[in-house]
Amino acid sequence: MDRNERRLKQYQDAIDASNIVSKTDVKGYITFVNDEFCNISKYSKEELIGSNHNIVRHPDVNPKVFRCMWNTILSKKVYKGIIKNLAKDGSVFYLNATIIPILDEDGEIEEFVAIRHNVTEVVVLNERLLAARNELKELNLSLEEKVLDQTKELIELNKSLEERIALEVNKNEEKNKLLFQQSRLASMGEMIGNIAHQWRQPLSELGIDLFKMKQQIDDKESFVAIYEHAKIVIKNMSKTIDDFRNFFKSDKEKELFFISEAVNDAFTMLRGTFKKESINFDLVNKKDVEISGFKSELSQVFMNLFTNAKDAMKETPIKDKKLVVSIQKSTNYVIVSIFNSGKQIEKENLDKIFEPYFTTKHPSSGTGLGLYINKMILERMGGDIDVKNLKNGVSFSIKLPICKEV
Incomplete structure (x- = not known):
């Protein structure tokens, strides 16, 4: 046995030890099973080899599943799926199966090799979860019926309350309109008050300038300086109005x-x-x-x-x-x-x-x-x-x- 053959043998042993393996001919008759297949199916190798693979078929499985499987592998494609099986002692087990067509030198199907994993615990647990979910669903339905009954009572009770709330809402809307008008008037009052405050000092400045003009009328140079200052004050007072008008604009x-x-x-x-x-x-x-x-x-x-x-x-x-x-x-x-x-x-x-x-x-x-x-x-x-x-x-x-x- 050369090196490649030894390595191939080791790979086969590894797969055989860790998986559930079987081989069938093109008609579905078993030609090989490993020990793991016998352990889970409860059949001996002598009972399995030569028998049709449907020896472990569970009657609950829809025939369409097997038709789909055979159509796939006979078309030389790999089939993958979880299949429910029945052991010799009547126990149920689930296998995640991968069925591979083996072709000869002419490309024709020679046999089928199936490699499987035991997923019974996962499937059983999932079935329990589904059952629990169905129970919860039924419980929720009964609760919903109770809630509907109580909701009807609450709707009747709330009808009179809604009418009273509607009346109060209308009253509050009228109050809000009044408050809005009062708020606008108050804002205008604030603006006018602040303008008056800001203008009081410039007006005082103008008074001083006018007094100086009166005192310095004979001095042309002093008159011009006072006159120019008075113009600046007046210009700034005018600009104050624009500033307050634009104060609350957001697009400045x-x-x-x-x-x-x-x-x-x-x-x-x-x-x-x-x-x-x-x-x-x-x-x-x-x-x-x-x-x-x-x-x-x-x-x-x-x-x-x-x-x-x-x-x-x-x-x-x-x-x-x-x-x-x-x-x-x-x-x-x-x-x-x-x-x-x-x-x-x-x-x-x-x-x-x-x-x-x-x-x-x-x-x-x-x-x-x-x-x-x-x-x-x-x-x-x-x-x-x-x-x-x-x-x-x-x-x-x-x-x-x-x-x-x-």
């Missing part, structure tokens, strides 16, 4: 601008007042930064903070009135600090000053909306605002995302 396009531009625009509006109140204004521009946002709205933020600072310093008897704006750049943000040497904010009010309608001023001097709208503007630009008391005054801190550095 952002612009690129430098922080210092918005600070200087606000200072220009209040320059006359600062001079009159002897307020020293200083812009510490450590690193000017370009951002993307709404410059006019940010100028309104600074003007509101400058105006509040002026009012705070008026309430404190100090000689050295300072308003210092500092621009600093961090990794991803620009930090703008607005310091004033005025009266400190009461500790219990520090967490409230950005809430709508909260104010420590007299109703004729403030609406309590300025800082609230400041916060809204900054948050819409991706920023935030904070405040803290210092030993010699108050500092507001504005944080805005950087667009690009100059």
Whole structure:
């Protein structure tokens, strides 16, 4: 026996030891069975060899299965399938069978080799699961019938409740409509109040300019300077109306601008007042930064903070009135600090000053909306605002995302 024959013999032995193997002739008569086939079928080799393979056929199997099997293997194709079988002692076993036609040199079928695996436990377990599922299905059907009966009772019970709910819904809809109208009126009131608050200071600036014009009418150069400042104030007052009209629009396009531009625009509006109140204004521009946002709205933020600072310093008897704006750049943000040497904010009010309608001023001097709208503007630009008391005054801190550095 050469090397290839020995190896082939080993392969055959391995298959024979691990599988249930049988061979039949072209008419289905058994010509070979291994020990595993005898063990599971409970027949001896002498009883099996020479017998037709249907000796282990289970009567429950549909004849169509075997017709399909024979049609497949007689057409020289491999058949695969799970087949229910009957042992000699009446026990049932299931085999996952692969039946292979063996062809001679002329390509004609010589015999069939069947290699099988015992899947009885898996099939039995699956049958038990199916039986359990059927039981659950029947149980569910009975439960569904009970649920249907109870549902009918609930439907009858809910009819009167639905009618009552419908009445309450109609009442609530009428209330919501009324609240919506009231909300619109309140929003308009807030807008008008804030415009009045924002315009109060520019009007004061115009009053100062007109007074100076009266005093300096003989000085043409001074007159022209005062006249130009008055025009700027009027232009900004007009733009304030547009800003508030567009404040809640979502389709506004952002612009690129430098922080210092918005600070200087606000200072220009209040320059006359600062001079009159002897307020020293200083812009510490450590690193000017370009951002993307709404410059006019940010100028309104600074003007509101400058105006509040002026009012705070008026309430404190100090000689050295300072308003210092500092621009600093961090990794991803620009930090703008607005310091004033005025009266400190009461500790219990520090967490409230950005809430709508909260104010420590007299109703004729403030609406309590300025800082609230400041916060809204900054948050819409991706920023935030904070405040803290210092030993010699108050500092507001504005944080805005950087667009690009100059």
